[in-house]
Amino acid sequence: EVQLVESGGGLVQPGGSLRLSCAASGFTFSTYDMHWVRQATGKGLEWVSAIGTSGDPYYPGSVKGRFTISRENAKNSLYLQLNSLRAGDTAIYYCARYSSRRGALDVWGKGTTVTVSS
Amino acid sequence: DIQMTQSPSSLSASVGDRVTITCQASQDINNYLNWYQQKPGKTPKLLIYDASNLETGVPSRFSGSGSGTDFTFTISSLQPEDIGTYYCQQYHYLPPITFGQGTRLEIQ
Numbered sequence: 001e002v003q004l005v006e007s008g009g010g011l012v013q014p015g016g017s018l019r020l021s022c023a024a025s026g027f028t029f030s031t032y033d034m035h036w037v038r039q040a041t042g043k044g045l046e047w048v049s050a051i052g053t054s055g056d057p058y059y060p061g062s063v064k065g066r067f068t069i070s071r072e073n074a075k076n077s078l079y080l081q082l083n084s085l086r087a088g089d090t091a092i093y094y095c096a097r098y099s100s101r102r103g104a105l106d107v108w109g110k111g112t113t114v115t116v117s118s
Numbered sequence: 119d120i121q122m123t124q125s126p127s128s129l130s131a132s133v134g135d136r137v138t139i140t141c142q143a144s145q146d147i148n149n150y151l152n153w154y155q156q157k158p159g160k161t162p163k164l165l166i167y168d169a170s171n172l173e174t175g176v177p178s179r180f181s182g183s184g185s186g187t188d189f190t191f192t193i194s195s196l197q198p199e200d201i202g203t204y205y206c207q208q209y210h211y212l213p214p215i216t217f218g219q220g221t222r223l224e225i226q
Contacts, residue, residue: 035215037162037215044203044205044217044218044219044220045154045156045162045205045207045220046217047213047214047215047216047217050213050215058212058213058214059213060213060214094162099167102152102164102167102171102173103150103152103167103168103209104152104167104207104209105154105162105164105207105215106164106173108161108162108163109161110161111161
């Protein structure tokens with residue numbers, strides 16, 4: 001079964017850091033681009049970052065310089081390092097597989113919740 | 119960055135109704151447009167890719183059309199299990215992946 005399982009979320013103070021992890025199984029992880037998408041409570045989907053099969057990272061302006069995406073193919077794992085966190089970063093963070101054939105995020109994890117509050 | 123504008127932002131319809139959601143891109147994206155469904159409390163699910171192709175296992179009452187800047191998502195006969203929020207997403211210009219703001223669908 002193709003599966004993505006996120007972990008590492010929690011409550012953190014403004015300015016703090018967290019490292020999110022995503023464990024992949026059921027597919028050849030190294031051959032897929034991977035993405036992080038977040039969703040604040042009651043809000044829409046916001047793309048947070050992506051990493052290509054060769055390790056090239058991509059970020060929107062809202063998180064560039066604060067978030068770092070990485071992957072470890074030997075462990076079938078995706079990571080997102082979140083630094084200098086702000087209240088506006090509070091959201092569910094989803095890990096998602098990108099299907100280049102469809103141009104779509106075709107497999108999603110259940111998400112991990114990040115709460116930034118003092 | 120490309121902006122994706124969905125309308126309406128919410129709608130209420132009856133079981134059996136035909137439901138239509140539109141998505142407009144700020145630039146020509148050819149047919150590089152996908153549609154997702156997110157049921158309450160659940161993870162988003164891919165329904166349609168390349169504007170009109172049904173993802174495997176998705177019921178045939180769902181369909182999509184369009185090209186360029188204007189796209190349409192249709193449910194031919196609304197079912198109770200279709201409640202949730204629907205998002206369009208473009209992938210013509212990457213990065214970033216861009217989502218529409220979502221359309222919340224309720225049953226009357």
